[in-house]
Amino acid sequence: MKSVETILSEHPNAGRDSLIPVLQEVQEELGYLSQEAIAQIGRELRLPASKIFGVATFYNQFRFLPKGKFHVMVCRGTACHVKGSKKVLELLQKEMKVEPGKCSRDKVFSLEVVACMGACALSPVICINGQYYSKVSLSKVRRLLENCRQQAAIEAKA
Amino acid sequence: MAKFSKATDLEIYRSKLQSAYDPNKPRICVCGGTGCNAQGSIKLVDALHAAVKKCGLDSTVEVKVTGCHGFCEKGPVVVVRPENTFYVMVKADDAQELVETTLVKKGVVDRLLYVDPASGKKVVKEQDVPFYKQQTRIILSENGHLDPTSIDDYILRGGYSALAKVLSANSPDAVIEEIKKSGLRGRGGAGFSTGRKWELARKSPGKDKYVICNADEGDPGAYMNRSELEGNPHLVLEGMIIGAYAMGANHAIIYCRAEYPLAIKQLNTGIAQAIEYGLLGKNILGTGFSLEMKIKQGAGAFVCGEETALMQSIEGKRGMPRPRPPFPAQAGVFGKPSNINNVETWANVPLILREGAASYSSVGTEGSKGTKIFSLVGKIKNTGLVEVPMGISLREIIFDMGGGIPNGKAFKAVQTGGPSGGCIPESLIDIPVDFDELYDAGSMMGSGGMIVMDEDTCMVDIARYFLGFLGDESCGKCTPCREGIKHMYNIIADVTAGEGSVEQLDLLEELAGVIKDTSLCGLGQTAANPVLSTIRYFRDEYLEHIEQKKCRAGVCKALVEYRIDAGACTGCLRCGKECPVGAITGNKKEPHSIDREKCEKCGICYEVCEQGAVVRE
Numbered sequence: 001m002k003s004v005e006t007i008l009s010e011h012p013n014a015g016r017d018s019l020i021p022v023l024q025e026v027q028e029e030l031g032y033l034s035q036e037a038i039a040q041i042g043r044e045l046r047l048p049a050s051k052i053f054g055v056a057t058f059y060n061q062f063r064f065l066p067k068g069k070f071h072v073m074v075c076r077g078t079a080c081h082v083k084g085s086k087k088v089l090e091l092l093q094k095e096m097k098v099e100p101g102k103c104s105r106d107k108v109f110s111l112e113v114v115a116c117m118g119a120c121a122l123s124p125v126i127c128i129n130g131q132y133y134s135k136v137s138l139s140k141v142r143r144l145l146e147n148c149r150q151q152a153a154i155e156a157k158a
Numbered sequence: 159m160a161k162f163s164k165a166t167d168l169e170i171y172r173s174k175l176q177s178a179y180d181p182n183k184p185r186i187c188v189c190g191g192t193g194c195n196a197q198g199s200i201k202l203v204d205a206l207h208a209a210v211k212k213c214g215l216d217s218t219v220e221v222k223v224t225g226c227h228g229f230c231e232k233g234p235v236v237v238v239r240p241e242n243t244f245y246v247m248v249k250a251d252d253a254q255e256l257v258e259t260t261l262v263k264k265g266v267v268d269r270l271l272y273v274d275p276a277s278g279k280k281v282v283k284e285q286d287v288p289f290y291k292q293q294t295r296i297i298l299s300e301n302g303h304l305d306p307t308s309i310d311d312y313i314l315r316g317g318y319s320a321l322a323k324v325l326s327a328n329s330p331d332a333v334i335e336e337i338k339k340s341g342l343r344g345r346g347g348a349g350f351s352t353g354r355k356w357e358l359a360r361k362s363p364g365k366d367k368y369v370i371c372n373a374d375e376g377d378p379g380a381y382m383n384r385s386e387l388e389g390n391p392h393l394v395l396e397g398m399i400i401g402a403y404a405m406g407a408n409h410a411i412i413y414c415r416a417e418y419p420l421a422i423k424q425l426n427t428g429i430a431q432a433i434e435y436g437l438l439g440k441n442i443l444g445t446g447f448s449l450e451m452k453i454k455q456g457a458g459a460f461v462c463g464e465e466t467a468l469m470q471s472i473e474g475k476r477g478m479p480r481p482r483p484p485f486p487a488q489a490g491v492f493g494k495p496s497n498i499n500n501v502e503t504w505a506n507v508p509l510i511l512r513e514g515a516a517s518y519s520s521v522g523t524e525g526s527k528g529t530k531i532f533s534l535v536g537k538i539k540n541t542g543l544v545e546v547p548m549g550i551s552l553r554e555i556i557f558d559m560g561g562g563i564p565n566g567k568a569f570k571a572v573q574t575g576g577p578s579g580g581c582i583p584e585s586l587i588d589i590p591v592d593f594d595e596l597y598d599a600g601s602m603m604g605s606g607g608m609i610v611m612d613e614d615t616c617m618v619d620i621a622r623y624f625l626g627f628l629g630d631e632s633c634g635k636c637t638p639c640r641e642g643i644k645h646m647y648n649i650i651a652d653v654t655a656g657e658g659s660v661e662q663l664d665l666l667e668e669l670a671g672v673i674k675d676t677s678l679c680g681l682g683q684t685a686a687n688p689v690l691s692t693i694r695y696f697r698d699e700y701l702e703h704i705e706q707k708k709c710r711a712g713v714c715k716a717l718v719e720y721r722i723d724a725g726a727c728t729g730c731l732r733c734g735k736e737c738p739v740g741a742i743t744g745n746k747k748e749p750h751s752i753d754r755e756k757c758e759k760c761g762i763c764y765e766v767c768e769q770g771a772v773v774r775e
Contacts, residue, residue, distance in 0.1 A: 015474075016473060016474040016475070017473050017474040017492075018474065019474035020454075020455075020457055020471065020474050021223065021454070021455065023457075024455055033696065039702065045259070054476060055474070055475065055476055058458070058459065058476040058477065058633075059457035059459050059477070060458035061416055061458040061460060062457065076378070076627075077376045077378035077379050078379030078535075078573060078576070078609045078623070078624075079378075079379040079533075079535035079536050079541075079609055080378075080535070081378075081620075081623050082536045082537060082609060082611055082615050082620075083536070083537070086623075087760060087761055090760065091738065091760060091762070094738060094758075094760075095738065107420060112594055114417065114458075115376065115378055115458065115460060115627070115630075115631070116376070116377070116378035116379065116380075116381075116417075117417060118192065118375065118380075118381035118384045118417060118418060119192055119196060120379050120380070120381055120417075120533055120535040120541070120607075121193050121230030121231050121233075121381075121533075121535060121541040121542055122193060122196060122197070122230070122534075123535065123541075125196075131597040132196035134196060134197065137765055138736075138760065138761065138762040138765050139736055139762060139765065139766050140767075141735065142738070142762075155213050
């Protein structure tokens with residue numbers, strides 16, 4: 001895993017226009033933007049942390065809490081909406097006991113709502129740890145989550 | 159590979175590639191678009207390589223990963239050329255049989271053929287599939303043929319010939335004149351004349367100028383740009399290089415969504431190749447014209463599709479629009495003259511200059527020339543990307559190419575233009591699709607999302623969905639948009655909860671008018687369209703929600719109840735097992751019942767019951 005220092009060193013003489021790429025790379029490595037990372041970026045780019053938070057919170061991509069073992073993304077694009085993605089989202093929230101942008105207490109699940117994944121032909125679509133699941137029904141969502149839970153339980157024992 | 163130092167070098171190289179190319183060599187073209195990848199095409203490619211090797215064909219048969227074929231519904235899609243045998247939903251396990259039957263025995267794998275739902279007949283050839291048959295593929299024509307990671311493949315098929323021609327024979331003004339003559343209008347949504355836009359940027363004084371490609375495809379329900387970039391990145395790059403030459407720009411930026419990693423990868427590869435060949439970078443084709451190109455990743459903000467917001471985002475700021483003037487052509491990104499066009503607009507440029515403006519503008523209507531790609535999705539049999547000539551009717555797109563509505567349901571509306579557009583009802587389904595007609599119908603062309611809705615879609619809920627989306631995506635800078643959308647949302651939410659009143663509808667229309675007239679940017683100015691168009695065409699549904707407390711589509715939770723029809727229930731226990739809140743009780747082989755106190759109306763019982771015994775009313 002690249003450290004924040006390494007990422008910053010790859011952007012020599014970084015100006016304001018490097019801020020978003022740096023934030024993206026840091027999130028790619030850490031999974032989220034920690035307060036420490038933001039402070040560190042601020043020192044390097046000579047920007048107050050408040051300004052960086054201002055930018056980062058404006059964009060949907062950035063998250064400020066760590067991801068769970070299973071990071072579940074649910075598409076809320078129009079095609080997915082007409083195929084029932086709202087119910088999928090409600091079910092996910094209920095079953096995983098987690099709000100969008102957050103991580104469950106047991107750190108097994110985190111949930112992210114995406115405006116549109118651009119996979120509209122597969123709607124409704126969800127994505128768990130990078131793997132797309134297309135045309136999901138409510139019962140399929142429950143089965144997928146159950147598999148995740150079982151896998152997490154096995155790994156916790158081992 | 160030596161750099162081309164003049165245009166003729168490129169032509170010599172092209173003829174070399176063409177003489178080495180055998181069009182009759184068997185090629186298995188596998189769709190490598192995101193849709194097919196998600197459905198397993200990466201594994202399939204490995205399996206096909208293995209199968210070809212096993213049959214001893216690895217020196218004579220090529221397995222090729224191409225861009226998106228557009229028929230995403232039936233992915234992974236495989237076409238065996240030159241016969242164009244068309245296979246759908248091919249799994250890795252099918253690879254051996256596919257290779258043996260098609261390439262060794264020269265037959266056809268019957269079970270992998272596409273079945274036309276209208277006639278029930280199997281279709282063997284790609285060009286006979288109704289979905290493709292009626293399209294006019296110009297921009298997407300190469301998607302199923304070329305390897306997007308190979309610049310040679312692009313050059314072989316005529317790529318960069320427009321750039322070479324323009325740089326050696328045309329003045330920048332002549333290029334702009336040609337684009338103006340073609341009648342090309344911006345494909346990002348607003349439909350401004352591309353030639354005129356370029357002219358403004360050209361006339362703007364300055365040493366440093368920028369051309370920008372807007373690849374931040376933010377419209378939910380649209381993914382044309384994704385497939386264009388993933389499937390044929392050099393076409394967009396060539397268009398941008400030509401545009402930069404015409405406008406005198408020395409910097410180019412592609413602002414692409416971070417959600418499209420494959421598109422970014424293909425673009426990076428493409429840029430590196432173009433630089434290596436001397437088609438990009440310093441002293442392009444030895445003409446002294448130089449262009450530096452960069453990719454910036456968007457970070458997920460719908461408003462960044464607006465030009466001035468996009469430029470703020472490139473500069474590392476919050477993507478908030480600013481008032482105009484100054485226009486981007488005068489002072490854009492980093493305060494320099496800039497020109498932004500959508501991916502599809504750029505992709506049209508090389509095609510116009512290759513064939514000439516007259517040939518290009520022979521397709522389309524009086525005010526809208528050329529073709530347009532739509533992402534045909536939602537409640538439709540054949541989902542995917544369709545490229546059609548401007549002026550075709552919605553009916554032809556939805557029923558002829560799309561195959562109509564699945565499960566015997568009735569068509570209700572089609573939504574175009576994303577959150578800035580509107581819903582077009584069945585009564586207007588014969589209108590020709592072009593910029594002006596769609597605008598008159600209360601919607602707009604937009605970037606090309608076309609979401610089909612059936613009788614199970616609630617139009618009030620759709621209005622609420624878009625307002626929720628726009629409320630989240632409003633940048634918050636101007637009051638009418640920030641506060642107005644929120645208030646419109648609240649009113650609609652009342653209606654969907656059965657707590658609305660008829661007076662509120664008038665208030666909604668009044669509010670919509672204010673937001674339209676007084677918002678700073680396009681997001682706010684068009685935010686009311688989904689509301690106004692649904693009130694205009696589906697007022698009876700609104701009234702039903704308000705007066706009868708009824709949602710005929712069964713979508714608005716507060717207005718529906720679930721119950722079990724004791725006569726139809728076989729007591730299979732399935733719904734009881736699936737219910738997340740344990741609201742369903744009943745013994746095996748006895749009719750079940752739903753406890754309405756506990757029921758959260760998630761609808762899972764309705765979905766899983768095979769007897770249709772769960773009633774939604």
